[in-house]
Amino acid sequence: MAAQTRFDLLRVVLVATRNPLNLGAAARAMSNFGFVRLRVVNPYQVAFREARSAIGASEVLKNAEEYGTVAEAVADCTLVVGTTAVGHRELQHPLRRLEDGGRLIRKQLGRKQAGAGRVALVFGSEKFGLSNEDFSHCHWLLHIPTSEENISMNLGQAVAVCLYELVRDAKAVRLTEKQAVATAGEIERITDLLRDAMCASGYLKRRPTRDGEERVRRLLRRLGLPARDVRAWLGILRQILWKLRHPESPAR
């Protein structure tokens, strides 16, 4: 339930978006990461109509709410965060990198009952970003850590990256359990076969070492051989060994 609330509390606010593909992409990223509340402020009307009527337009886009001003779009939110590519104007606002700002937003969204509040994450137009007027409605600004050579991100990609930061789980562990490895007994059976094969092939005679057997054993133990592959390896080595010993026989 907490997770539901959290996703329900975030409003993605797109200001003056011009390209229907970007509206669609932003909605798709929201859907990918489980966010549902899209608000558009003063969008280019053709773009908004086109995006909404596009084949495969998401529920997110269909349910998008339209506002005339940023003030109206964020009126019910307790935290308003603007996004910026930085550097193109003197910022009068506190500026946070996404890693740090994302943490603060997650905190706000995760608060229990009374403390919890709606958060608006505001994105400007493709060409101009957010204006100083737009910024004045924000508590602070967020900045994706881009390379200095190219700070301007595509709108849909910027939305995707920000939302990913909000859902990413620092404690995430592997979804798959650690691969089960073969037992010592299984490896020993494989070792035997490999050593026999090395012997039968003449390898050990041509490259004799004092510690031949141990060497083969170490070689195999360094592989971290998966348990599921033991049968396959045994089969392969048995077949090779058989052929080494019966070179003239037709394949069995």
Added chain:
Amino acid sequence: MAAQTRFDLLRVVLVATRNPLNLGAAARAMSNFGFVRLRVVNPYQVAFREARSAIGASEVLKNAEEYGTVAEAVADCTLVVGTTAVGHRELQHPLRRLEDGGRLIRKQLGRKQAGAGRVALVFGSEKFGLSNEDFSHCHWLLHIPTSEENISMNLGQAVAVCLYELVRDAKAVRLTEKQAVATAGEIERITDLLRDAMCASGYLKRRPTRDGEERVRRLLRRLGLPARDVRAWLGILRQILWKLRHPESPAR
């Protein structure tokens, strides 16, 4: 220099991409996050030509290398990671969430000299993703933690999110220094003015409290008033106080 190396060691490999916009978006995200080496495998030729010749096509795209097979595109890499939306087929490979997989890739890219190796991050086509044949060239698979309701991400957005994870800095702190707050002396001057204004307005007479002065003081100290705003607050309160005391005078 270490950073340079790190960005230089990653190859983004796009397999059988069909949409020129996605090729462009992937290249743009690479440029945003400082990665330069794009490889395309068997792209839809029209898309590749269109994307490369598009106005504003990035250097990344212009320098993209074309390969006929995944095997050739990853041949010089020591770690090959495939991306998948999961769930649409039985995976025979270890699968890691982006948070965890990203950590392993960063580790590989950050290794010094002998240990460092090129890493291929492989993305499949928009419609089908990577095939089992493609997967067989990968050491393990990466999965962006999407919502179960919509696991299929746009290609350009998936590339952007993965690359962000590689550059994100868990230790990133605020770019701006903590906002300097007003000194006790400054706050006391503001307190005086506010108390006088409260008095002049009749507020304190109508709502008398035993600890009037202390209460105002606490009120102001809870604000965390920024140093830069002290002059403005003093000016505002002085003006209000003056008007309260000279209601009939024309504005000064």
